[in-house]
Amino acid sequence: MRQLTRVTLAFALTLGAGLAVAGIAPSANAEASHESEETFTLGMKNPLPPELFDSNLVVTVGEPLAEPVAQPIQFTHERHAGTLGMDCTYCHSNARKGLHAGVPATSVCMGCHALIDTTDRPELVKLKEAWDKGEVIAWNKTHDLPDYVYFSHKRHVVAGVACQECHGEVQTMGVNERVASLKMGWCLDCHAQHPSIDDNYGTKAELRRAELKDCWTCHK
């Protein structure tokens, strides 16, 4: 028994030593490469792969959604799109035209808000200040697709997909939040059987469905 313990210990020590070396080695090399940055020997950099922590390993049922994202200015879709009934494309005018729906320029906000009293409305004061200083407002992204995804708002809007189908009932949201997982399987559910495919393509709907399942439709 004692010997068994010894064997186990010896193995554990070996493994530990190996791991320590393996752990130190990259950092030692990183220093070396930093040094050689000047002379340029290695055209590579060292990212530790974030995919190590890919949640896709787990079968995703009910993907946890993002928390409501706080914004630098507490903008409410509920008021603009809900109460006031503004059209989505009034502000997100690029949604019909390009890949990105885009966030409106401050000038678009000021188109109305220049006329609106800011007394006791601290959020509007922030907007006004940003406008006066010409500062860019850094909105936080609620919906963020990976860089390897090609997504065209135009194609979807033109095809007749309602904004709410992906973004949820935005007109009721005080603080914007993401309601869809935006994961590949979620996209595919519509690409396989969205009613707009039949409406738009009629007899060619089958071909279009096949095209929509082509990986290169969305991956770039």
Next chain:
Amino acid sequence: MQGLNRRDFLKVGAVATTATAAACTYDYKVPQEHVLPYVVNPENVQPGLASYYATACHGCASACGVVARNKDGRVVGVEGNPDHPLAASLCARGHFDLYAAYSPDRVAGPTDGRTALSWADADKKVADAVAAARAAGKAVAWLGAYRSGTVDALLGELVAGGLRRVHWEPMGVDALLAAARQAYGVDELPVYELGGAHTIVTFGHDFLNTAFGAMAMARGWAQAKDPARGEFVARMVSFEARLGSSSSQADHWFAAAPGSEARVAFALARLCAEAKGYTGPAAALLGAVDVAGAAAAAGLDEARLKQVAGWLAAGPSVVLPGGPSTEGADATALAVATLLCNEVLGNVGHSVVFGRGARPGQVNSYADVKALVDDAAAGKVGVLILDGLDLVHLAPGDLAVADALGKCDLVVQLANEPNDSSGDKTLLLPVGSGFEHWSDARVEAGVAVLGQPAMIPLKDSRGLGDFVLGLVKSNPAPAPAAVEGAVPDAAPVVTTASLAAAAATFGDLVKARWAAVYKPADADLATWWVEVQAKGVFAVSLPVASVVWQAATLPEVGAGLAAGEKALVLFAGHLHDGRWANVPWAQELPDPISTYFWNTWVEVNPKTAESLGLAEKDLVKLTTDTGTVEVGWFGSPAVREGTFALVAGNGKQVGKYAKGRGANAMKLLASSTDASGSLATGGLKVVATRVSGNSGVHALCGNLDQDGRPIAVAVNVDDAVKNLHGEAASIVPLHHIPIDERVTAAGSVDMFPEPQHPTYRFALTIDNNACNGCGACQIACAMENNTPFVGPDQLQKGRTMVWIRMDRFFEGEGENPDIRYLPALCQQCSHAPCEGVCPVLATYHNLDGLNAMIYNRCVGTRYCANNCPYAARRFNYHTWQWPESYHLMLNPDLSTREMGVMEKCTFCVQRTRAAKDLYRDVAFGEREPGRPVNMSQNTVPDEALRKLTACAAACPTDAITFGNWNDEKSTVRAIGESPRAYTLLGELNTKPGVRYVARINHNAPANAGHHGGGHHEAPAGGHDAGGHGAPAGDHGTHPAAPAAEPAHGAEHKEG
């Protein structure tokens, strides 16, 4: 099953995982990303949509047009300007120009030695120094590369104010210009029209790559070699000791001894005159030419010379001048001799045209440079402005430039990054790139390009024009010269000086001067200017001037090298004279002949190498009177025995990527000049010895020849011409094993049908007959597809990331060199070997006939790459660097790839996707309410596809054509079904989407009657319309559709 497998896997992966967990203890969290909207939306800017600006290329003096693609504020791509009458495409070096604009070495602003200055301080410093120099009676000198257009005119104003001005390039046009002066008394360069020539003789002119006006000549050359134009294929003959990229396409190679080229050219002129019965003004000169002596000196057979003369005399022809490797001590004589050949052949006025005013601005010879440097060394130069020339690097070994620069009171260097000439006291003024500032350039009197800014400057720079304008304003000239007008009816009524005085910025001046010089009198300025900006080019055709031979005597020709002496010749590779040495992609682009990179090497004949006892990794030590270099070697059958061809460009001391790469070939040169003062770069005496060691050179092309395999195929010229109109299905001599009759009897050799391509089957054709391996497609591909450079160490392991491999095969021998190039890219096979083997479905066949590659699904088993017979796949062995500020020019239309994934040519799927998107928009726009859209009426038409991919758009000779094979009227189908077309490794029945068109050779064995063995075409072609299963309606007529690309925006990008 899954549970168990996963458990097994976890056991298996335990070590890797534990090691990982130990190696990286960091908390991974998806960072919050931001959306940054504009404060005020600029007009015409839509996030994610590209704007196009027509501007000018400043890569060399040829002044080609560029269409720069600006995406989200940065220029991310360049293409040739199709409106440019001479150069519709951009060469490889034109692409380097954009990479150089994003160089990480660019200085942040004006720099004095190591201290940053403000522009005001810098201006004051220059003004003070100029004033001090004036006061001390010292010269203010400008030494730079060729400059044309408004800058040239402004500098002319400064000359009147006392500026000493020298424009020189080491592999420039000074000898040819001097020869034109001698021969015809004109101060302009001849324009060579190769398009109609039946015989092209070259004495080393790099007319397809680095020569002045190369893009126009490349196009002409491709036309001359295209049998469809005139049912004749130009015969090309080369007289030079080393075949370069341009002359590698010669059908006949006469390796004249270095130094004897001028005598050969004179002898050829005499023989041509005899053959042609020439009696013109130069006839009297020819009597003194010793043909036999010239042939003996060159080591050539006189009878063969006569034969060449016979070919020349038999039809339209052109004799091209020398290039760097032949321009030795008799450079001007050689140029005169080639002009004399053209004179006696009656080519002048036809294929050799004067009267266009072709000249890259002011041209000085090396003698002027030496005089200036000598004066500087003597302390006679107060202010020296160095523009674009790295003089310390370029000067011959015996010219002490660094000392001379030290003797100047102030050296102003107009450059974006420090180079070898930047001393501790040099005032470095960043002049930005042509993509950031206004510029213009003039190719010929009737052709000018407008260089409008395509993005806001990356660094605090001031355009070259603005700098010179500032000089002019602070030094008004006493007697302003009138502006020279190109348009006959635009009378010059203003002077550059007066325009300059009125202009606030150089942009204003360019506009004013263009209005004065080029605007037709009746045009409205505002409208005309918008048009010019949109086109980026002003072009008007001028009449051909008739010129008369004037030289009364022939120039003296030296004796050349003594027998047994080894000769050194220099040639320009992708780095040209070294101006691209700090562009890593330029360093990485393999040389077409040796396929070497990132280094300096010498090309020697294998027999010479044997006599020196060179082993593969040995170095060659080359010694001349002025210097010594030790370089690796390449055994090229396309170099004369006893000649050492050394590539110029590398050996710089400064620059993140240039430093320490190779050796400086220029230091082997002496300040010896020919009669007109041109620097001798060929025919130099050299002593070569073997040095053992590790040279670190590596060839990317694995073998010298194609080992008898039908990879790059050549056909006989007669076969090609006879079978132009499909008399034979195929004339390509592919040898393959006949297929069992029982199989062919069944009608198909396929076990499985070709997959369905309902709408598109994207296809590409590559005309090997028009390919000279120039590399433009490779670099255009790299730029479009975000392929990184990997560095010399990685490239030595062959880990190039460029999606197009340029195979080079030496197939001929001796006088029949037959060098073949084959751009090998993903063949987008219909029966692709790569697809079936991917375990994770990362690569598959899509409905457009492409082998899709999904990078983020790839786990990197690399099985697909092993299984690709074309070796067309690239693997990311590391996550490659996109150092500051190259990352700004990444194309956002596709992803960059991380380590461990496979990538390959996608036929620019982002471009086809965008084109399809555009036509889908049209379909939706035309849609009748309540009815489905009609996509079959809105497929992307052939015109929009033909040049859609980056490689097709870049190819200077139009060798690459893209299109939809399903469209029976498409260009790509017409070319792909021509008798010369073949599929690479067709017997594997991979049904590629790429078809090659066989090279035409005048020496290839005749092959008429060969019909491709019957079976080859059936599987490889897959042409049968039924095979695509597409309903006929899908190929209906295309209605007038919008252009695939948005019109080139005229607007100047703001904000």
Next chain:
Amino acid sequence: MSSAHASATGAPVKAVYKHLDSLLQGIHDLQAAGHRDFTVLSPIPRHEIEEALYRGEPSPVRWFTLLGGIFGGTMVFSLASLTHANWPMIIPGGKPLVSIPPFLVITFEGTILWASLMTLVGLLLNCGLPFTNPPKQMEDPRFTNDCFGIVFTGTGADTSKIVHILEHSGAVEVTHG
């Protein structure tokens, strides 16, 4: 340690044999006396013992093997076919989605895998493994070394008669109680 005075019924009995032929004699004698509820322990498998006790009746493990094989093959073939049919990708060009020859390879592997896994299950179930709380009569190191044994863990028969039979068959040691 043997005792001739045992007379209770239901007490456990353990007999240790040094020799195989004695053991077989013991089995035979017990069976002749109508006993069936004893366990024979042996360091090695002997077909004589199995023959004596089970008369060549095959083990039911084979049914597990068969069912496992059928299940594994079917499952893997359906996995491949259904997933390929669910997302019809052209890999490589022109081949049918459900392609028999390549799928047969993994079907074969699945068959073998599940057959052997189910054999394992069958083995464990049939043997009653893991055998967590064996009667202490069975916990004799000699039974895995060089001795054979017959163990009654509890029987309705008269213990003394059993002990008698065992002792007379050549057991080197008989214990009970």
Next chain:
Amino acid sequence: MSADKLNYAQVNRDVMRPLFNPTAAWWGGIGLVSIGFVIGLYCLGMQLVWGLGVAGYHPPVFWGVYITTFVFWVGIGHAGTLISAILFLTRSRWRTGIYRAAEAMTIFAVMTAALFPGIHVGRMWQAYWLFPYPNQRQLWQNFKSPLMWDVFAVSTYFTVSTVFFLIGLVPDIAAVRDNTRGLTKKLYGAMSLGWRGTDRQWRHYMAAYGFFAALATPLVLSVHSVVSWDFAMADTPGWHSTLFPPYFVAGAIFSGCAMVITLMLPLTKLFKLEAYIHTWHFEHLAKLCMFTGGILTFAYGTEYFVAWYSDNMYEWGIFVDRVVGKYWWVFAMMVACNCVIPLLWWFKKVRTSFVGLFVVSIIINIGMWFERFNIIASSLAHSFDPGSWVYYTPNHIEIGILIFSFAWFFLWFLLFVKIMPSVAIAEVKETLRPPLRHDEEAAAK
């Protein structure tokens, strides 16, 4: 000690001795293995962090040492299964003494081999995508890919042989258990699943063991066939051949038997197991090697004949290049080690001497590694397009990981011989004449 004097108790004593008294050589082995581990983990760490490029790959040689080593270890594994399963079914007597260690070798060789697909893929942190599991992407695998077959074949092989091995161990672990006390007894007791050797247990055990042997038997042929299809299904000249499955299986058994000899010779000597593992065991193994080696030599010749007879310039090109090209030394190693040197075993003197057996068996293993390297690297380096021809040689990282594979293998093997009886106790006893009263009575007379 000779076989006729053995009795059941003696077998127990002899076989269990190393479990309680490992020799100094054993500790020395553990030391060597530790060094190999440190080297290997350093190399693995470098590769994980910096990417596969730290290895010497030279495109288009996209597979190199790692796949070579993978095939090598999978091949090694086959001999164990052959001995334990096929020889069990054919009731070969010489199986008994060696099969346990040979089977252990199989398991550890497959465990070693199974590391390599993980080590070799570009993104090892995504390697789990190679296994089918339900996922939100709705995307599965390409079951038509030979690599997927490989995943199934190797994991099946590993699972089946492990189960086979462990089931075979159960009675012997029970024997060990009964020789220990305290916690160790509890551990072995748990591992033995409470085995008591009851009639019921033996009855189902023997049936199941037979089924395992029957199920493992086709795997001996199928696994290396599937591995060979990784190459044979590709179109690369030098790979694309119908000969590969039998050729690979023969090679696998050849190298596996040689490895058994390499392992068992010192094991027998060090642990004094000569009574159980005799020279004639090794002679049988050597004869099996000679037989499969002959098949292999014939296959080499057939490859050349087919390449020449096919008149396919690409195919013939690679076969000529292997001999006269830059990889001539690999080819020379392969032919010398696999075809020429094993011929020494035709001399009885050589195949019965310790040195003769040991040295030649090691040479065979070296040769078989080079055979795989020859097939993989030289074919890729000399493919269709001469413009893509390269010369690839492994670099220090690949060699380090190769060393690691040996360290990993020997670690498991050393732990095995320390923890488990390396000769099958119950089966050895089966081959002995059972103790009979009749015999003793006869002897007494």
